[in-house]
Amino acid sequence: MKTSVVILNWNGRKLLEQFLPAVLQHTVDHETEVVIADNGSSDDSLNFLRTHFPQVPLIVLDKNYGFAEGYNRALQQVDAEYVVLLNSDVETTGNWLSIVINYLDEHPGVSAVQPKILAQKNKKYFEYAGACGGFIDRFGYPFCRGRILENVEQDQGQYDAIIPVFWATGACLCIRRKDYFEVGGLDARFFAHMEEIDLCWRLNARGKKIECLPQSVVYHVGAASLAKENPRKTYLNFRNNLFMLYKNTPARSLFFVFIVRLILDALAYFHLLVRGKFSNAKSVIEAHKDFFKMRPGFRHDRRENLKNRVVDDIPTKFNGSILWNCYIKGKKTYGRIIQN
Structure with missing residues (x-):
């Protein structure tokens, strides 16, 4: 199998019912499989999948291992050149995956990519947890093309260029499986949150490239497992x-x-x-x-x-402070902070 799209599910029966049909419609071909990895759900997710989507392979984990270890265990059980970590609350679009896979085929030096992530509830705006590619500043504060701290921009095509990024969101991360395990995968001790940034930091430091492909578009609900203020x-x-x-x-x-x-x-x-x-x-x-x-x-x-x-100074790491730029200088968009 060339590509495995792996959806990690935890008590997400309603999300699977809402979004899985589109994933299957836009994804499955003779070189691609969609796999559901169940992270010890206590709802009726498994019965729902076995009844309504018997053709979809299941990986059943014995308990909730969190996002990080759940994916580590799931990806050990698939055999594909490329793996996609796809949240269960993501709405895909036509050709979202073919654009990504074709790009990786043509650019062997790129380890991981993400599509443009727009908000599923308001599709004119970028989505908080990924937008059009992620970065961090020197003090570890993450930000995105299209989202600086709490300030989320409307998508007007201003970030449609393909560029290297520091991190790709775990909501929809396509990565070479070999590279994923070569740098150690996601850190299970994180359980959830920041684990994909840590993974991408290791990739960057070892000379691997990560890019955002805005020509591929998906819509993300966000905060489906834990509310933002939790x-x-x-x-x-x-x-x-x-x-x-x-x-x-x-x-x-x-x-x-x-x-x-x-x-x-x-x-x-x-x-x-x-x-x-x-x-x-x-x-x-x-x-x-x-x-x-x-x-x-x-x-x-x-x-x-x-x-x-092998890289001392990662080019996509912002050496300034996002807090200083946003709150002191009043620069609240990626385009104003990053001039080039």
């Missing part, structure tokens, strides 16, 4: 961002980056308190406590990542 999501985002920085930041800048992040995260904590979001504020403290408690378990990963890197 304290659990706040905890995972803060904790995993610290893990990612510790695993991948070069020694020459690690101390400075962490000092600045401690200050910025303290400001975020007080900002959440002022807004009355006490559970989210507590999550920031818990994230830092658990990071420092768990950090010794990541020392080996840090040594391996730094030893295997």
Whole structure:
């Protein structure tokens, strides 16, 4: 099989009913399969799939391993040159996959790509978690072409150029299976959130290329598993961002980056308190406590990542501060911040 599109499902029966038919319509051919990996669902997802989509292969995991380990286990059970990590809340369009696969065939130096991701509920706008390709700044804050912090742009074709990006969203990530496992796959300790950025950082550091192909378009609902303001999501985002920085930041800048992040995260904590979001504020403290408690378990990963890197300064990493540009300079779009 050339391509396996793997949808990781957890209690997503309604999403499968809504979006799986379009995926099958736009995807299946003699070189492509769509596979559902069930992450220990407790709803009737499996019965629904076996009744209404008996032709779709199932990988049944014994419990919820989270996004990261769920995909690691699922991708070990498929045999394809290319694998696509596709969220169950993604609406595909015609030729979305053929554009991606043809591009990878023609560009062997590119390891992973993502399509343009638009919001499924308002299709004129980019979607928060991916938009038109992802980047990070020097302090680990992610942003996208089409989304800076909370500011999401309308798609007017302004980002339709194919460009290298720092990270591709896990909502719809097409990657060479060999490269995925060669750099270690997703880090299971993350459970969910930031794991695809960590994976892409390792790819970049080892000289692999990641690109966004805006000619391929999908629509993403987003926050289907955890609501955006959920304290659990706040905890995972803060904790995993610290893990990612510790695993991948070069020694020459690690101390400075962490000092600045401690200050910025303290400001975020007080900002959440002022807004009355006490559970989210507590999550920031818990994230830092658990990071420092768990950090010794990541020392080996840090040594391996730094030893295997062949690129010292990743070109797609933004060396400035997104917070400074957005809140101090008032630049709230990718086009204003990144001039070239």
